[in-house]
Amino acid sequence: MVAVIINHFNKDLLPSGYLGVDIFFVISGYVITSSLAGRESKNFLDFLTGFYARRIKRLVPALVVFVLITSVLICLFNPEPGVALKTGIASLFGLSNLYLLKHSTDYFAQSTELNPFVHTWSLGVEEQFYLLFPFLIWFSGFGQQAAKGARNLFFWVGALTIASLIGFICLYQVNQHAAYFLMPTRFWEMAAGCLLFIGFQKRAKFEQALEQVPPLLVVAAMVGVMYLPVAAAVPATIGIVVLSAVMIACLKRGTVAYKFFTFEKVVYIGLISYSLYLWNWTVLSISRWTIGIHWWSVPIQVGLMILLTMCSYRFTECPIRQNKFSVKNIIIAGIFSITLSAVTIGAALLRFGLASAVYLGDKSHQLIATSLNIKPNTLKECGIDAKIYQAITSNIVTYCSKWNSKNPTLWFVGDSHSAMLYPMAYQLSLKLKTRSILISENGTTFHLQVTRWTKDMEKQSGLWPSVRRRWTLLKN
Numbered sequence: 123m124v125a126v127i128i129n130h131f132n133k134d135l136l137p138s139g140y141l142g143v144d145i146f147f148v149i150s151g152y153v154i155t156s157s158l159a160g161r162e163s164k165n166f167l168d169f170l171t172g173f174y175a176r177r178i179k180r181l182v183p184a185l186v187v188f189v190l191i192t193s194v195l196i197c198l199f200n201p202e203p204g205v206a207l208k209t210g211i212a213s214l215f216g217l218s219n220l221y222l223l224k225h226s227t228d229y230f231a232q233s234t235e236l237n238p239f240v241h242t243w244s245l246g247v248e249e250q251f252y253l254l255f256p257f258l259i260w261f262s263g264f265g266q267q268a269a270k271g272a273r274n275l276f277f278w279v280g281a282l283t284i285a286s287l288i289g290f291i292c293l294y295q296v297n298q299h300a301a302y303f304l305m306p307t308r309f310w311e312m313a314a315g316c317l318l319f320i321g322f323q324k325r326a327k328f329e330q331a332l333e334q335v336p337p338l339l340v341v342a343a344m345v346g347v348m349y350l351p352v353a354a355a356v357p358a359t360i361g362i363v364v365l366s367a368v369m370i371a372c373l374k375r376g377t378v379a380y381k382f383f384t385f386e387k388v389v390y391i392g393l394i395s396y397s398l399y400l401w402n403w404t405v406l407s408i409s410r411w412t413i414g415i416h417w418w419s420v421p422i423q424v425g426l427m428i429l430l431t432m433c434s435y436r437f438t439e440c441p442i443r444q445n446k447f448s449v450k451n452i453i454i455a456g457i458f459s460i461t462l463s464a465v466t467i468g469a470a471l472l473r474f475g476l477a478s479a480v481y482l483g484d485k486s487h488q489l490i491a492t493s494l495n496i497k498p499n500t501l502k503e504c505g506i507d508a509k510i511y512q513a514i515t516s517n518i519v520t521y522c523s524k525w526n527s528k529n530p531t532l533w534f535v536g537d538s539h540s541a542m543l544y545p546m547a548y549q550l551s552l553k554l555k556t557r558s559i560l561i562s563e564n565g566t567t568f569h570l571q572v573t574r575w576t577k578d579m580e581k582q583s584g585l586w587p588s589v590r591r592r593w594t595l596l597k598n
Contacts, residue, residue, distance in 0.1 A: 125348055127402050127427075130241075131415060138348045138355075140229075141362040143244045144311055145344075148366040150248060151315025158259050159319070160267065166260055173256045175449040178456035181245070181396070183442045184434050186463050188400045189214055192238050193467050195404070197477040199411035204472065206237045211467055213242035214460045216249030219303040229302055233545065238407035241399070243303055250305040251312050258282075276320045279313050286310035287360075294356050311363050318367045335372040337379030340365055397434035402427050532556050 129139025163169035189210045196203045205225070212221035222243055227234060234240045256265075262278050263271030286309040294301035301307045344365045350358045373380050382388060391398070405427050409415055415423065447455070471477040532551045 125345075127398075130403055130406050131420065131423075136348050137352060138350050138358050138362075141348055141358060144359055144362050145366045146244070147248070147308065147311035148315045148318075148363055149370070151312035152319050152370055153315070154255065154312075155259075155316040155319040158265060159323075161265070162267075163265065169260055169265055170256055171449050171453065174252070175452040177249075177252055179442055179447075179452050181249070182456045182459060184397055184400060184438045185214065185245070186459050187434065187438050188404070189239070190463055190466070192404050193471060194480070195408055196238050196411075197471055197480050198482045199408065200236070201478075201481055203477050206239055207467055207471055207477070209237055209239035209242070211464045213239055213245065214464050216246045219243035219246035219250075219305070223299055223303040226299060227303075228299060235407060235410055236545065238404040240407075241403040245399075247303070247305045247308045248312070251309065254309075255312075255316075272320050272323055276317060279316050279320075283310045283313040283317065286313065290359075291356055298355075311359075314363050314367050315370070318370060322371070335368055337369065337372050340369045340372060341379065344369065394431050394435040397439060398427065398431040401430040401434065405430065 124142070125136055125139040125145075126142035127139075128136045129142070133139075158173070161169075161172075163172060193203075193207055193210050196206050200206060209218050209221055212218040218239060219242075222229075222240065227240070229240065229243070258275060258278055259265040262275035263269075264275040265271070268274075286306055290301055290307040290310065293304075293307055344362060347358050347361045347365065373383065405423050406415065409419065409423055413419055532547060532554070
């Protein structure tokens with residue numbers, strides 16, 4: 123987690139610090155398998171509901187509180203928080219990784235740093251893993267303590283691990299975003315922890331051999347891998363997963379590493395790690411919308427992370443864990459809270475426009491985002507009557523230029539790639555004290571559509587030749 127936070131602060135300090143997530147996946151697979159080993163269940167339904175009740179109790183309360191608070195915070199500073207809010211809603215259902223993939227999100231792009239929910243993609247991967255793993259545990263016989271259950275689970279998970287790893291390597295060559303965000307291409311990392319646990323149970327010599335590896339040497343190797351450039355993501359990911367498995371295996375009583383990882387303060391970091399995971403990215407994302415990240419702001423931001431994490435752990439996680447509820451009540455309460463939160467955010471902030479009402483910035487400079495598929499009611503901001511919507515779709519620039527002809531306007535025209543650069547144009551418009559309008563259409567050769575407006579724009583002002591030259595540079 124520390125490596126991930128350092129990477130979130132500044133990617134140059136630890137270029138591959140994001141691999142801390144992969145370490146977590148391996149540990150998660152190991153812990154989940156160990157927690158299910160020897161657990162008695164009356165039948166499959168009892169096993170399944172018990173498993174999901176424990177997961178809901180562990181993950182949902184802190185997640186719901188986090189999403190609700192962060193949704194309000196981002197609306198205060200982001201003039202167009204729609205994408206961020208939808209990512210937050212998707213995270214409630216464990217689908218934020220799929221939502222981000224659908225929108226061709228590049229996790230390593232600078233623009234993603236402005237979305238306070240981007241980091242929840244890994245939680246989505248983990249929750250999707252939970253949809254499959256209990257079935258493997260039970261029907262292999264491992265969950266029923268069958269004689270050959272561990273062996274069956276090892277072979278089943280082993281086969282899926284090989285397929286997942288091959289899929290990750292191959293898919294990364296053609297679609298890096300899909301390889302990064304999808305659960306099937308991440309399955310092998312969590313499965314590595316599962317295989318490690320089973321291997322310990324059945325192969326004592328295997329465990330004894332790994333125990334001979336010096337833990338500090340493994341830690342040094344893991345830190346070294348995190349200094350590899352992002353371009354080496356595939357070998358770095360494979361390397362960090364292997365080293366994580368070796369690290370778990372070689373920790374034994376009496377070693378310096380074991381004493382360090384069992385030290386009270388270090389154990390406490392592990393206890394609050396989930397809340398820390400939720401809040402660290404959000405603090406930095408909101409900071410980038412406000413004060414930025416500087417040498418003098420780091421202590422403030424770290425302190426805020428710790429404060430929010432401790433509050434989340436103390437007042438949200440602990441009370442829920444310490445209270446005993448029936449399995450049925452936990453599942454019902456979890457589903458109800460997730461649904462209510464999603465409806466609240468969707469209805470209040472997206473449907474009824476409350477996001478715009480709470481925005482603290484200069485509303486005169488808010489983005490007017492339009493596209494070829496724009497809805498009629500959105501055109502009201504340009505003073506365009508919805509009745510003539512169909513007639514002016516291809517002349518929207520001309521109409522919007524008439525709407526605010528007295529004040530200078532910065533037009534930013536293009537496809538999704540151009541839209542990613544818009545924050546730069548928006549900041550420029552603030553400094554120049556002009557309006558700024560983004561006109562974008564995802565997944566289209568937008569420059570072909572723009573040429574329709576050339577004559578109209580040339581009649582309106584002399585701005586178009588300059589815009590056309592700049593668009594040519596962006597396009598090429």
